[in-house]
Amino acid sequence: MYKVHCINNIAKVGTDALGEGFMLTSDANTADAILVRSANLHEMEFSDKLLAIARAGAGVNNIPLDRCAESGIVVFNTPGANANGVKELVIAGMLLAARDICGGIDWVERHYDDPNVGALAEKAKNRYAGTELAGKTLGVIGLGAIGAMVANAGRSLGMHVLGYDPYLSVKYAWSLDRHVRHISDLKEIWAKADYITVHVPATNSTRGMISREAIAAMKDGVVVLNYARDVLVDETAMAEALQEGRVARYMTDFANANSTQMARAIVTPHLGASTKEAEDNCAIMAASEVRDYLENGNITNSVNFESVDLGPIESAMRLAVFHKNLPGLIGHITSAVSDAGVNIENMTDKSRGDIAYALLDLGEPLSDEQVKSIENGEGVLRVRAIRK
Amino acid sequence: MYKIHCMNRISQAGVDQLYGTFAPAQSLADADAVVVRSANMHDEQLPDQLLAVARAGAGVNNIPIDRCTEQGTVVFNTPGANANGVKEMVIAGMLLASRDILGSTRWVAEHADEENIAAAAEKAKAQFGGSEIAGKTLGVIGLGAIGAMVANAGRSLGMHVLGYDPYLSVKYAWSLDRHVHAVRNVGDIYSQADFISIHVPASDKTRHMIGRDQIAQMKSGVVMLNFARDVLVDELAMADALASGHVSRYVTDFANPITTHMKGAIVTSHLGASTVEAEDNCAAMAISELRSYLLEGNIVNSVNFGNVDLGPIETDERIVVLHRNIPNMIGNFSKILSEAHLNIENMANKRRGEVATTLLETSGPWNDSVISQIAAVDGVFRARMIPGL
Numbered sequence: 128m129y130k131v132h133c134i135n136n137i138a139k140v141g142t143d144a145l146g147e148g149f150m151l152t153s154d155a156n157t158a159d160a161i162l163v164r165s166a167n168l169h170e171m172e173f174s175d176k177l178l179a180i181a182r183a184g185a186g187v188n189n190i191p192l193d194r195c196a197e198s199g200i201v202v203f204n205t206p207g208a209n210a211n212g213v214k215e216l217v218i219a220g221m222l223l224a225a226r227d228i229c230g231g232i233d234w235v236e237r238h239y240d241d242p243n244v245g246a247l248a249e250k251a252k253n254r255y256a257g258t259e260l261a262g263k264t265l266g267v268i269g270l271g272a273i274g275a276m277v278a279n280a281g282r283s284l285g286m287h288v289l290g291y292d293p294y295l296s297v298k299y300a301w302s303l304d305r306h307v308r309h310i311s312d313l314k315e316i317w318a319k320a321d322y323i324t325v326h327v328p329a330t331n332s333t334r335g336m337i338s339r340e341a342i343a344a345m346k347d348g349v350v351v352l353n354y355a356r357d358v359l360v361d362e363t364a365m366a367e368a369l370q371e372g373r374v375a376r377y378m379t380d381f382a383n384a385n386s387t388q389m390a391r392a393i394v395t396p397h398l399g400a401s402t403k404e405a406e407d408n409c410a411i412m413a414a415s416e417v418r419d420y421l422e423n424g425n426i427t428n429s430v431n432f433e434s435v436d437l438g439p440i441e442s443a444m445r446l447a448v449f450h451k452n453l454p455g456l457i458g459h460i461t462s463a464v465s466d467a468g469v470n471i472e473n474m475t476d477k478s479r480g481d482i483a484y485a486l487l488d489l490g491e492p493l494s495d496e497q498v499k500s501i502e503n504g505e506g507v508l509r510v511r512a513i514r515k
Numbered sequence: 516m517y518k519i520h521c522m523n524r525i526s527q528a529g530v531d532q533l534y535g536t537f538a539p540a541q542s543l544a545d546a547d548a549v550v551v552r553s554a555n556m557h558d559e560q561l562p563d564q565l566l567a568v569a570r571a572g573a574g575v576n577n578i579p580i581d582r583c584t585e586q587g588t589v590v591f592n593t594p595g596a597n598a599n600g601v602k603e604m605v606i607a608g609m610l611l612a613s614r615d616i617l618g619s620t621r622w623v624a625e626h627a628d629e630e631n632i633a634a635a636a637e638k639a640k641a642q643f644g645g646s647e648i649a650g651k652t653l654g655v656i657g658l659g660a661i662g663a664m665v666a667n668a669g670r671s672l673g674m675h676v677l678g679y680d681p682y683l684s685v686k687y688a689w690s691l692d693r694h695v696h697a698v699r700n701v702g703d704i705y706s707q708a709d710f711i712s713i714h715v716p717a718s719d720k721t722r723h724m725i726g727r728d729q730i731a732q733m734k735s736g737v738v739m740l741n742f743a744r745d746v747l748v749d750e751l752a753m754a755d756a757l758a759s760g761h762v763s764r765y766v767t768d769f770a771n772p773i774t775t776h777m778k779g780a781i782v783t784s785h786l787g788a789s790t791v792e793a794e795d796n797c798a799a800m801a802i803s804e805l806r807s808y809l810l811e812g813n814i815v816n817s818v819n820f821g822n823v824d825l826g827p828i829e830t831d832e833r834i835v836v837l838h839r840n841i842p843n844m845i846g847n848f849s850k851i852l853s854e855a856h857l858n859i860e861n862m863a864n865k866r867r868g869e870v871a872t873t874l875l876e877t878s879g880p881w882n883d884s885v886i887s888q889i890a891a892v893d894g895v896f897r898a899r900m901i902p903g904l
Contacts, residue, residue, distance in 0.1 A: 165637060211647055211649050211673070212647055215610055215613070215614075215647055215648060215649070215672075216610075216614070216616070218606065218610060218672075219607060219610035219611065219614075219616055222603055222604075222606060222607035222610070223607065223616075225603070225790075226603075226604075226607075226786060226789065226790065228604070228607055228611075228783060228786060229617060229620065231783045231784040231786050232617060232781060232782065232783055232784075234784050235770045235775060235782045235783065235784050236775075236782075238770070238775070239775035239776065240775070242772055244770045244771060244772060244775055245769065245770055245771045248770045248784040248785050249553055249785060251784055252784045252785050252786055252789055253789070255783075255784060255786055255789065256786065256789035256790060256791070257789070257790055257791070258790050258791050258792060259599055259600055259603055259790045259791075259792045259793070260603060261599050261603070261792070262792070280671070280672070283668070283671030283672075284603070284606075284668070284671075285599070381633065382623045382626075382632045382633055382635075382636040383632060383633045384630075384632065387623060387624075387626075387627035387628070387632055388627065393620055394620060394623040394624075395616060395619045395620055395623065395643075396619050396622060396623055396636030396637075396639055396640045396643065397636055397637060397640050398614060398616065398619055398640055398643055398644065401614065401640055401641070401643065401644035401645070402613075402614065402644060402645055402646050402647045403644070403645070403646045403647075404646060404647045404649070404650070405647070406644075
């Protein structure tokens with residue numbers, strides 16, 4: 128029986144998805160896996176028993192990834208599970224930027240007690256008029272799960288769509304509407320787009336990518352949407368551009384000391400994934416990742432290890448070995464198995480940086496002592512022997 | 516040169532198109548034709564010479580249609596010109612109803628100066644969460660220019676879409692996504708839809724079509740959207756349904772003393788067609804309708820006379836007659852023309868309810884008296900001759 132500890136409130140459909148052979152525990156020290164949403168784990172001590180942490184959501188800034196990798200703790204996230212929720216908020220953001228719908232609603236609420244509110248609205252409505260999305264140009268930076276959905280939605284709303292992603296995967300390329308034009312130079316987005324939305328992870332290379340220079344190169348009256356991470360945008364430069372009217376609207380899901388003081392910004396309090404469906408999808412996806420890892424040793428959507436998948440266990444024993452990515456280590460593992468007189472039926476080994484993960488399907492089970500001796504080998508960090 | 520009076524300010528694109536061919540009128544009294552948006556014309560004196568009123572927009576409640584018909588003034592509207600503008604508002608309405616985006620932006624504004632706003636937002640955000648529209652069922656009542664676009668947009672956003680329109684035209688049927696499921700019984704929409712959007716004109720038949728009984732058939736927690744006309748919905752019944760929570764949101768573009776006092780209503784200030792594009796499209800369409808009627812006698816998108824189109828005038832003259840739809844009218848006209856030794860080259864006649872439009876193209880030596888003779892026939896509202904080029 129595997130034990131799972133939930134740190135945040137995880138949707139019940141998710142914990143139900145763990146299924147037979149799993150139980151929830153309120154004690155993190157006895158848990159094989161932790162399910163977490165946005166709670167900060169940087170200061171948390173992890174028990175030796177802990178095998179996996181699954182983040183129900185995309186961002187993993189709240190988890191100490193390197194420390195986990197060194198301890199052989201696999202960290203998962205759920206990319207794409209909240210994609211539709213974010214996509215719908217981006218569409219709402221574009222529509223609220225195109226016409227001052229919020230201003231119109233506020234006007235009605237201020238005049239709610241006036242018996243002539245209908246006639247007055249006809250006079251006032253010009254102030255809240257605007258433009259339509261159809262026919263405008265949308266630039267999408269980053270075509271992952273969310274960006275690809277946003278690009279397709281733009282197309283279906285009658286927009287011209289420019290997509291930029293130097294690391295575009297086959298999976299998302301496949302999903303894109305064929306009229307989304309794939310461009311290789313961001314300058315083309317700055318020069319042509321009426322709406323620019325950014326959907327890239329926060330890394331050292333993306334920090335501040337919507338820079339002062341980028342903003343200066345954008346069309347007058349552009350709308351910039353940021354439902355990804357606040358650090359992607361130079362918000363000081365954005366505040367100035369809004370003040371001068373060069374950027375018509377900054378739609379951001381990140382309330383901070385900069386964004387809340389900006390003229391013409393519409394700021395939501397991180398609602399992108401705040402839908403029941405996104406929370407359910409994230410929880411279900413996190414649970415199924417944990418289940419497949421604990422039961423089979425397979426890794427899907429890890430942020431600190433590569434994906435490894437040997438399918439369900441068909442052999443007598445599956446050995447999962449975390450080891451340093453050094454010459455001769457694979458040889459050490461395989462010869463230890465053959466010294467025990469056991470045949471290796473399937474094997475895969477993937478490295479990321481300094482650390483690698485091997486899965487071996489064995490014809491016969493190893494004894495506890497034989498497993499222990501592999502684990503004690505130089506450069507081996509952790510070994511799990513999983514029986515069918 | 517025909518003189519045109521604009522009752523409302525129209526977009527520059529429209530003005531540019533107008534005054535190449537026509538002259539501005541000093542006032543309504545002086546006008547051969549009128550372009551109007553939402554100005555109320557019910558209390559206006561309509562001059563005898565007024566040939567046409569073109570409404571840049573869809574609704575014609577602000578125009579005295581019966582009076583216009585009786586004096587042979589053709590009233591036009593511009594259906595579909597604002598359709599995309601309204602469609603985008605409906606999408607915004609669905610999204611604003613699904614998640615409390617409005618409440619959340621207000622929360623941020625109220626806490627703008629708080630030191631730890633980002634951390635506070637993470638705690639506060641749960642109260643503004645909601646659901647997604649993908650996977651939900653949208654019911655669209657009325658599949659004209661706007662309804663058809665809304666239905667297709669629902670599909671492209673991943674919704675199941677049910678459409679109801681007993682008068683569906685081939686044109687809009689053709690435009691519909693094939694996954695829009697046509698229902699024969701509007702009750703299927705009430706019982707199945709999570710979102711219901713209504714896009715029908717206001718008439719005696721459609722007034723209060725969303726009444727107490729219909730609301731009672733709807734799913735609990737339904738979102739009702741009304742970007743068409745406020746009279747379509749029995750708003751007192753809607754207010755009760757919102758108060759009880761049976762309807763979760765009423766999103767309406769019509770502010771009135773009932774809607775502004777509803778609990779859980781999202782009321783916009785009639786912004787459906789308030790976009791630059793919609794205004795340009797409406798003005799351009801209204802003016803092209805006027806141009807076609809004044810210069811050629813062809814009628815497209817009239818709300819009081821039948822549509823007729825004989826194309827450009829290729830004979831010496833074309834006679835336009837607006838008249839009651841009663842027996843022997845065409846016999847009377849052809850008798851007058853043959854007595855004047857004019858041959859009828861082409862003819863088109865189209866009835867609409869109690870009235871009809873007849874276009875006649877003649878050849879032979881023209882005689883001005885035929886127009887006064889035709890106009891004198893009992894049941895004729897107006898007769899006019901347009902010389903060919």
